[in-house]
Amino acid sequence: MSKPLVIAVDGPSGTGKSSVSKAVARALSVSFLDTGAMYRALAWSCLNDGIDPSDTARVAEHCRTLDLAMGTDPRSPTVSVSGRRIDREIRSEEVTAVVSAVATNLDVRADMLRRQRELIAEGVALKGGTVAEGRDITTVVAPDAPVRILMTASEEARMARRSKQLKVAVEQTRSQIIDRDRADSTVSQFTTAADGVVTVDTSHLNFEQSVQAVLRVVKEAVGDDINLPAEAR
Numbered sequence: 001m002s003k004p005l006v007i008a009v010d011g012p013s014g015t016g017k018s019s020v021s022k023a024v025a026r027a028l029s030v031s032f033l034d035t036g037a038m039y040r041a042l043a044w045s046c047l048n049d050g051i052d053p054s055d056t057a058r059v060a061e062h063c064r065t066l067d068l069a070m071g072t073d074p075r076s077p078t079v080s081v082s083g084r085r086i087d088r089e090i091r092s093e094e095v096t097a098v099v100s101a102v103a104t105n106l107d108v109r110a111d112m113l114r115r116q117r118e119l120i121a122e123g124v125a126l127k128g129g130t131v132a133e134g135r136d137i138t139t140v141v142a143p144d145a146p147v148r149i150l151m152t153a154s155e156e157a158r159m160a161r162r163s164k165q166l167k168v169a170v171e172q173t174r175s176q177i178i179d180r181d182r183a184d185s186t187v188s189q190f191t192t193a194a195d196g197v198v199t200v201d202t203s204h205l206n207f208e209q210s211v212q213a214v215l216r217v218v219k220e221a222v223g224d225d226i227n228l229p230a231e232a233r
């Protein structure tokens with residue numbers, strides 16, 4: 001791979017950003033950064049330390065000193081706080097219920113922005129590239145990335161996927177999908193593509209087709225500068 005490759009993927013909840021981006025990073029042998037997991041780690045740490053997630057000043061101060069380590073190998077991404085692995089804990093219902101409160105804290109976002117840019121640069125330096133995903137990656141974190149993708153899917157498709165993933169009734173996923181996006185959209189714009197951002201609608205694609213669709217966008221954007229896996233050429 002001859003050119004630093006940053007692939008920025010954003011979009012609403014349940015479109016497949018995280019799982020598809022991870023598969024794309026694996027296919028390209030580059031780093032993978034799940035930025036939502038960073039906000040989840042902060043939310044977990046606040047709960048663990050008895051900090052009210054809606055106390056903006058305390059949460060911001062906690063974020064500034066948070067010893068957060070993100071493992072960016074797409075074959076086994078990890079999240080640790082103060083040396084403790086919390087990969088499973090950050091997906092709990094308790095964390096999911098409060099994560100928007102910390103992710104909409106503007107001081108927290110400024111701190112996370114700095115950390116995310118450092119991690120993306122580290123992936124480029126060590127692995128030749130990074131696939132970074134989250135709500136504001138194409139617009140705020142990596143607006144100059146050579147590949148920027150907005151992943152979308154219908155509400156029905158997103159709720160059905162989450163229902164299958166969590167093994168709960170479709171209607172039970174509404175608050176996780178639609179209500180959380182509404183809360184998050186107060187600080188990030190992730191429903192329409194910014195200038196230069198390519199939309200990949202996965203509503204009618206299966207998982208593998210979504211991965212191939214992203215790899216095609218990558219190839220169109222960076223041409224022969226990268227070595228795509230055979231099936232994506």
Ligand SMILES: Nc1ncnc2c1ncn2[C@@H]1O[C@H](COP(=O)(O)OP(=O)(O)OP(=O)(O)O)[C@@H](O)[C@H]1O
Pocket residue numbers: 011012013014015016017018019020036161162165202205206207208210
């Ligand atoms: N194209 C697809 N077809 C069917 N299922 C998919 C597709 N893409 C992803 N999935 C599945 O949908 C579920 C949700 O995907 P994922 O967690 O990657 O979404 P997300 O956009 O990152 O959501 P969030 O922002 O809430 O973390 C996963 O179980 C994933 O395997």
Ligand SMILES: Nc1ccn([C@H]2C[C@H](O)[C@@H](COP(=O)(O)O)O2)c(=O)n1
Pocket residue numbers: 013035036037039040099100103104133134135136137180184188
């Ligand atoms: N770049 C990002 C990434 C995530 N968020 C918010 C969105 C959710 O409230 C929370 C967790 O994200 P998820 O793991 O569900 O994708 O963090 C954000 O605001 N900006």
